[in-house]
Amino acid sequence: MEIMRSYKNIFNLVSDGVYIRKDETIIFSNTAASKILTGCSSNNLLGLNIYKIIRPKEEYMQTYNKFLQDIEDGKEVKSIYLKVIRNYDGKEIDVELSGRKIVYYDEEAYLQIIKNVSEKLQAQRYLEEYKRSQQLLKEAEDTERAQRDFFTNLSHELRTPLNVIMSIVQLQDQACKSDDFTSLKGRYKKYNEVIKQNCYRLLKMINNVLDLSKIEAGYLKLHLENRDIVSTVENITMSVVDYAKSKGINIIFDTDTEEKIMAFDVDYMERIILNLLSNAVKFTPAGKNIYVTIKDLVDTIIISVRDEGEGIPKDKQEAIFDRFIQASCHCSKRKTGTGIGLSLVKSLVELHNGAIKLSSDVGKGSEFIIYLPYTLVKEKERTEVSCHKLQDNKEQISIEFSDISNLDS
Template identity: 30%
Template sequence: MFKSIRWKFITVYFLLVYIAMVIVGAFIIEQFERQQIEQISKSMKQHIDNIYNIVTPLHKDDWSKVKEEINAGINKVSLGYNESLYIVMNSDDLEIIGSKSGNLRNIIGQKAYETKKLNKALISQALKGEIAEAIPPKGSDGNDERVKHIAYPILNNVGQVKGIIYLTSKLDYVDETINSSKIMLTEATILALVITVILGFFIAKSITGPIKDVTVKAEKMAKGDFNQVVEVKSDDEIGQLANMFNYLTQKLKKTISEVYREKSKMDTIFTYMADGVVAVNTNGEIIHANPVALKILNLLESDINTKKFDEVVRSLSEKITLEYIKNSEKWEGDVVIELRNSTYRAKYAPFKNDKNQIGGLIVVFQDITEQHRLESMRKEFVANVSHELKTPITTIKSYTETLLEGAVEDKQLASQFLNVINSESDRMARIVRDLLQLSNLDYKQTKWNKVTIPVKEMLEEIYLKMKISAQEKGQTLSLNIEDDMPEVIFDKDGFEQVILNIVSNAIKYTPNNGNIEIKAFTQDDNILIKVKDDGIGIPKEDLDRIFERFYRVDKARSRELGGTGLGLSIAKQIVEAHNGEIQINSEFNVGTEVDIIVPAKKACVIQT
């Protein structure tokens, strides 16, 4: 009988109500008792205040001289039948100098620590100037009932305890009230449990009927294509229902899980892939577009159901419209399009429907802006290299042919031609050397010999090397270095190459009688080297490209001065390879300031 779900319901209801009543009853009684005791404690403290105000001899500092007056004053105080009052003087023997009780004998003259009626711990605490209160265990103070004790210290004018007003109050009324409450709660619990059993019986009966009906329907569902059996351990109606529905659930769960997993995987791929993906049916309606595609096509989610694909992409390229693809009958292909300063390759291919027919088109938009830019830079780089090498080669060839045709007989002319050939050969050698160095830097093949470099000494050496070049143009080259300049971890040749390149450029592009300043100082954990000039400066539109290879602001002047257009690019890569940074600030016809920032030795980790 008790295997029936009906009785399980009744048992559960019975236990729930029983536990709830016990918990609620315990909580109510505990709260009621605590509230009653707090009220008694508050009343006792107010009573003590009244006693102190009524018994004026208590205001004296020396109670030993006013014992009789205190005791007489106490006798005038009204106490409840369950209250007892004691006045303890702070003397060597802690004498009780006053006492009054509604039903206890007088204990005046006894020592406070020797009578059971007073709690020693509370007296000790009160002697420290603290109000002490407690409910000692039954019988500890000679009473069979619970008693509330309060020891109230009385202080003299200098803040010392001169005595204690000790008040007790029996809690028999509280205990009687609590016992009555417990009886009432017990009776209420029994009544509630009886009602619960009766109601539970009818409620359980109303539940098991529908469960049996559902079980019959589940058995009909189980006669379908689902043949997996799930073990059920219980024998009641819920067990039968679980047997059928678990059987069905497992099959459905497996199928739905597979579908959901595939959908989730595809959604994740489409959402986080770098390319834009758009799916279009044969009617030209957009049936799916991932976030990247929406951004590329400048669409909102709501536009997917309202706008046609051809309407959106026709302005980009006619060749990726569904109409064009249908007419051309070429369902696979790709088109390069330009859109908002970006370049995209739109690849498209058909997808099949459940009838293995073309159900629509998948278009993938790949951002090839960077690839396109790199390809343009590569072509430009090859063209620049060809141009840079072509000029000296042409010069060398033409001068050589002239010498071969007889100019070699003219020694003065031949000497001039040979000097030009030698100069152009040096220029070619510089270009090839710089290209090789850039290649090594690009492919991380440069082996850096990182050592500790004293910045001050290195800058002074470079200053002396470049001072002559500056003086030849009447320029003022100055060097200002902070005291106690820290060292850096750097490749010595690389450090020298970077500084020489920057200072050399400053000298080249600063007019005669100009000023060039080299400064070095610490900034946080870095060393900042500034090279500042008042030369021709760099136009604002050229600043962003100043570190590009072969880029020159004034190409004719740069070649005339022997530049290859690679120096700044090399300097930037060398500095960055040493965890540094190089910045250029310039104003046309005003001057240029180059900042080289490298970590000081204490902030570096040597890497080779």
């Protein structure tokens, strides 16, 4: 008995709750167990039914029953976590429970160790919430910085063509005062081309910003028609070939199917393909190639635009479709633009219930791959019949390529 009292005194110094039960009745406990199980260390637990003291919450009953079964089967269970309710005060606490089968006074019994981990778990939750809030704060700061950079860049892009136009207007004003006005016809023609080019740049930026805003607000609707996607993409591509050749770049078109009638918006498909081709031309040096390919997977059409340009670093690829990130990987003077074109492309593709992915290696080029689901619309479901003519898209090409054309002037 003296030895048992010594053991009990030792157990009372332990901060973890220790109790021994026979069947459901507690036959030994230390003061820490009384504190954890009842909220008061002076309460005597001997002879009490464990279920009269605490009960696991319903969602933890299966875990608790397995724990009991395992130790009854002779297994040592090192730890399980439960939410339990103390019957003494009705308080809900988090506990860590471990146990094993033992022999106590020559009889089979079960030793269980219980820890109140409520404060520990609460601290972990606070830490996780703090980390989440810090992450959200960082994301908000990154977004704010990206937006600030975007609007700084946008204001610059808007100001540049306006400054060019204003300068030419001033030159024309001076020329009008000249006595030899008629001899300036050739110079005026060049001035008008520059004005037109910069007007296209402004129009492209305004169109992109407005369309993105409409998409985000849910106002932009597709005008779906059943058309041949193969000939549509081929015609758009071929319309750019001469321009690309003037830059020393070859455009190669290839398809594994001659025709695929499906539902899509012809006008916005042109915007998508021209935007991708514009990016490809912008970042591809003379003497290199751009490949446009179509693959028919029956229920999906894959359209790929691949260039042999400078490529995009891996750490920039995730954000490439963000409206505030520019596509180029180098901030050279030649690579101008607001960076919202690819964001618009992604949004337009997704409006077609499609997806777009990027594959790129620095120094090897980039490939944008569009996945469009094969669908058809019934005659009565057509939202609007487009009067768009692909062979007459010179102005659209001028708009989409406007931030390249004047760079070499």
